[in-house]
Amino acid sequence: MSRKIPDLYQVKEKMYVATDCIIFGFDNGRLKLLLFKRLVEPLKGRWSLIGSFVRLDEDIDVAGRRVLKEITGLDNVFMQQLKTYGKKDRDPGYRCISVAQYALIRIDEHDKKLVEDNQAFWFEINDLPELILDHGQMVQDALIQLRNNARYKPIGFELLPEKFTLPQLQSLYEAIYQKELDSRNFRKKVLSLNVLRKLDEKDKSGSKRGAFLHKFDHENYTKLLESGYNFEIA
Amino acid sequence: MSRKIPDLYQVKEKMYVATDCIIFGFDNGRLKLLLFKRLVEPLKGRWSLIGSFVRLDEDIDVAGRRVLKEITGLDNVFMQQLKTYGKKDRDPGYRCISVAQYALIRIDEHDKKLVEDNQAFWFEINDLPELILDHGQMVQDALIQLRNNARYKPIGFELLPEKFTLPQLQSLYEAIYQKELDSRNFRKKVLSLNVLRKLDEKDKSGSKRGAFLHKFDHENYTKLLESGYNFEIA
DNA sequence: GCAAAAGTGTTAATCTTACACCCATGT
DNA sequence: ACATGGGTGTAAGATTAACACTTTTGC
Numbered sequence A, B: 001m002s003r004k005i006p007d008l009y010q011v012k013e014k015m016y017v018a019t020d021c022i023i024f025g026f027d028n029g030r031l032k033l034l035l036f037k038r039l040v041e042p043l044k045g046r047w048s049l050i051g052s053f054v055r056l057d058e059d060i061d062v063a064g065r066r067v068l069k070e071i072t073g074l075d076n077v078f079m080q081q082l083k084t085y086g087k088k089d090r091d092p093g094y095r096c097i098s099v100a101q102y103a104l105i106r107i108d109e110h111d112k113k114l115v116e117d118n119q120a121f122w123f124e125i126n127d128l129p130e131l132i133l134d135h136g137q138m139v140q141d142a143l144i145q146l147r148n149n150a151r152y153k154p155i156g157f158e159l160l161p162e163k164f165t166l167p168q169l170q171s172l173y174e175a176i177y178q179k180e181l182d183s184r185n186f187r188k189k190v191l192s193l194n195v196l197r198k199l200d201e202k203d204k205s206g207s208k209r210g211a212f213l214h215k216f217d218h219e220n221y222t223k224l225l226e227s228g229y230n231f232e233i234a
Numbered sequence C: 001g002c003a004a005a006a007g008t009g010t011t012a013a014t015c016t017t018a019c020a021c022c023c024a025t026g027t
Numbered sequence D: 001a002c003a004t005g006g007g008t009g010t011a012a013g014a015t016t017a018a019c020a021c022t023t024t025t026g027c
Helices: A060-072 A112-117 A135-152 A166-177 A183-192 A218-226 B060-072 B112-117 B135-152 B166-177 B183-192 B218-226
Strands: A014-027 A030-037 A050-053 A078-085 A096-104 A120-124 A196-203 A211-216 B014-027 B030-037 B050-053 B078-085 B096-104 B120-124 B196-203 B211-216
Touching (some): A030 A050, A030 A060, A060 A078, A078 B078, A096 A135, A112 A120, A135 A166, B030 B166, B050 B060, B112 B120, B135 B166, B166 B183, B166 B211
Parallel strands (some): A014 A096, B014 B096
Antiparallel strands (some): A014 A030, A014 A050, A030 A120, A078 A096, A196 A211, B014 B050
């Protein structure tokens, strides 16, 4: 008896693979996004996410980190795959799919000169310009993903300085969820998670009285995870 | 003043893009996965997910649906992107990235003859063979995603026949979360969601007494969604 | 009549929400 | 002394978790 070999693996065609980065930052109570003005054709002068083709000898996540470094000067940043955009006509001209990745950076640590040289700018999340191709959709999707993830994983801290105050943390969550939170309930909740280390220092930049600085306690977080605990905020 | 143009978009290299499908089914109280024995080199005879190269004139999700149809005969199936696997050496020989997509099918509706002809088999999720390349990782990731999504979205119903009993629904959730549930609490919870329509029919296959059949009420679900409701099970 | 699965309610414990005042400090 | 933001507790309501017996019917 002869079996028909399915042709699943028969047609082989190559295409371009790009990656685009949705770079979030948090500054002054506002959630922001880094966008840049394209310096080259096609679509020169239009606003877009920051991206690059993925090279043949390069992992996709490495390509994302390369782009991020090129534009912000930062290494070792929180970055996670969002989704791959693969409509056949998403990019006019040639077939190109894009693996979108989103990054959370500490906005005070990035290289402002580099950003400027690349014609990149920070936009408030509620006040974005029109973006090329499907980049607008990517941003929408990234925001949804950020909201889903920040609730159950301690990724919000990636947007804050290493030392932060509770009012700062609260205003970050308010910016992410676009919703005011009650400070008594918020503090009760986050403190009960046992992953913040209160320092003896105060940050006086926000008020006369000053607010105590805290650090996220990675070690305790990992330890708690192992004993079946789950993080949840907001 | 002259600006240096960044080389982000300068290097352009094409690569193969494949898609692999993680196909879940639910049968007899067990969560199952459809795998197939490769009929062609390379890796002939080894177990793998079902996949295909994505064609130049084909959307990535369409490629997934094509594969699914080819192997199960089914159209209009729940399918969602999981993640793109893009390590540079994940596939020995040539550079190929794979966009993994997972599908939930009603196992009673698929074309068993086709599955057989393709040397495909259903495996219990807890008893999988070793898979080629990074397919084992894909399956792990898909399971996590399934668990995360089934809790907050009514996708579990995609694995059940259109008419199902509450004990069946419960055993599905028990299979997904690998955890026994209390039937009183479970019924209270799902019934309170107001998205099940109880029919006058009983299914007597599971017991002498028979259990009432129910249908998922899509219309009411969409209506409720609009008025800011959220689904949650288990 | 008995085995096997379907169906049903209550209570205690926990978590969530709403809400308002005093504190510390720089000016 | 006053303006500004930091910090704290309690009570009512809602949700979850634990728990056991009766019903139906085919054999």
